[in-house]
Amino acid sequence: MLVMDLMTHSSSFLLPTDSRPSLTYALVILNQQLPRFTPLLWKHAQLRLCADGGANRVYDELPQLFPHENPLDVRNRYKPDLIKGDMDSIRTEVRDFYASLGTKVVDESHDQDTTDLHKCVAYICDLTPDQDKSNLCILVAGALGGRFDHEAGNINVLYRFSNMRIILLSDDCLIHLLPKTHHHEIYIQSSVEGPHCGLIPVGRPSGKTSTTGLQWDLHDTEMSFGGLVSTSNIAKASKITVRSDSDLLWTISIKKQVQKIPSEV
Numbered sequence: 001m002l003v004m005d006l007m008t009h010s011s012s013f014l015l016p017t018d019s020r021p022s023l024t025y026a027l028v029i030l031n032q033q034l035p036r037f038t039p040l041l042w043k044h045a046q047l048r049l050c051a052d053g054g055a056n057r058v059y060d061e062l063p064q065l066f067p068h069e070n071p072l073d074v075r076n077r078y079k080p081d082l083i084k085g086d087m088d089s090i091r092t093e094v095r096d097f098y099a100s101l102g103t104k105v106v107d108e109s110h111d112q113d114t115t116d117l118h119k120c121v122a123y124i125c126d127l128t129p130d131q132d133k134s135n136l137c138i139l140v141a142g143a144l145g146g147r148f149d150h151e152a153g154n155i156n157v158l159y160r161f162s163n164m165r166i167i168l169l170s171d172d173c174l175i176h177l178l179p180k181t182h183h184h185e186i187y188i189q190s191s192v193e194g195p196h197c198g199l200i201p202v203g204r205p206s207g208k209t210s211t212t213g214l215q216w217d218l219h220d221t222e223m224s225f226g227g228l229v230s231t232s233n234i235a236k237a238s239k240i241t242v243r244s245d246s247d248l249l250w251t252i253s254i255k256k257q258v259q260k261i262p263s264e265v
């Protein structure tokens with residue numbers, strides 16, 4: 001019998017203290033409204049990149065998340081390591097500001113066939129030795145909501161780099177790939193995520209998918225666009241398991257307000 005490797009997943013990077021120090025995080029900021037928990041992602045990350053106009057968001061919106069502080073102090077504190085892209089959206093004053101702080105700025109305007117997110121992920125991928133790739137997780141802030149062509153391009157990056165752990169995030173939800181090469185255990189952080197979730201066969205139909213822990217579990221179920229896709233499902237257990245013969249997208253809602261334990265209310 002073929003024994004498949006297990007891949008575990010947890011959104012512990014949304015908690016103030018990450019219980020999974022074995023994973024290293026890189027953060028990529030896109031040109032969309034910054035999620036409110038961006039400072040938390042920034043703190044967990046060891047490498048912080050801005051995709052082109054994402055640098056404008058850090059410059060303009062991070063100070064707004066700290067309304068009682070001097071904007072310049074906030075900007076000096078949140079300095080990206082790298083800004084990369086085709087540089088048609090970053091403002092000159094923003095580029096000059098971060099360049100003067102020592103941020104590396106890489107202009108790839110010659111490449112009009114890949115997105116700025118692709119360019120950032122390719123950079124991280126090239127920098128990471130193969131044996132370290134499974135311990136690295138790329139968090140992408142501002143990847144969902146807004147223009148659908150950009151969202152589709154962002155999802156395509158999950159498939160183009162399916163050997164990397166990449167999580168697309170917005171204020172409302174997160175998405176990542178569950179590669180068919182593994183079976184999966186997803187540990188639900190119920191104080192910050194869920195219960196609404198979905199398993200979506202983007203790319204190609206899946207012949208057989210089985211799950212545990214969902215309100216509407218799948219049992220060797222076929223999924224395809226035009227047929228069944230599992231949306232508006234509910235995470236019932238603290239651990240969800242998924243086995244499939246195809247790559248699937250996993251998505252789960254992010255809670256608006258962190259829930260307090262009753263004794264703290």
Ligand SMILES: Nc1ncnc2c1ncn2[C@@H]1O[C@H](COP(=O)(O)OP(=O)(O)OP(=O)(O)O)[C@@H](O)[C@H]1O
Nearest residue numbers: 030031051052053089115116117143146147150151
């Ligand atoms: N509305 C959006 N929704 C989702 N992702 C976005 C959106 N806008 C930008 N992004 C992401 O942020 C990255 C950088 O954005 P930026 O606006 O600099 O890109 P761009 O290539 O100049 O876009 P455009 O297609 O408008 O020329 C994009 O590659 C994309 O991944």
Ligand SMILES: Cc1ncc(C[n+]2csc(CCO)c2C)c(N)n1
Nearest residue numbers: 052085086087111112113114115116
């Ligand atoms: C078939 C095809 N469709 C669209 C584009 C345009 N495009 C895709 S990525 C990108 C860079 C965005 O920063 C641009 C302009 C292309 N090259 N090829």
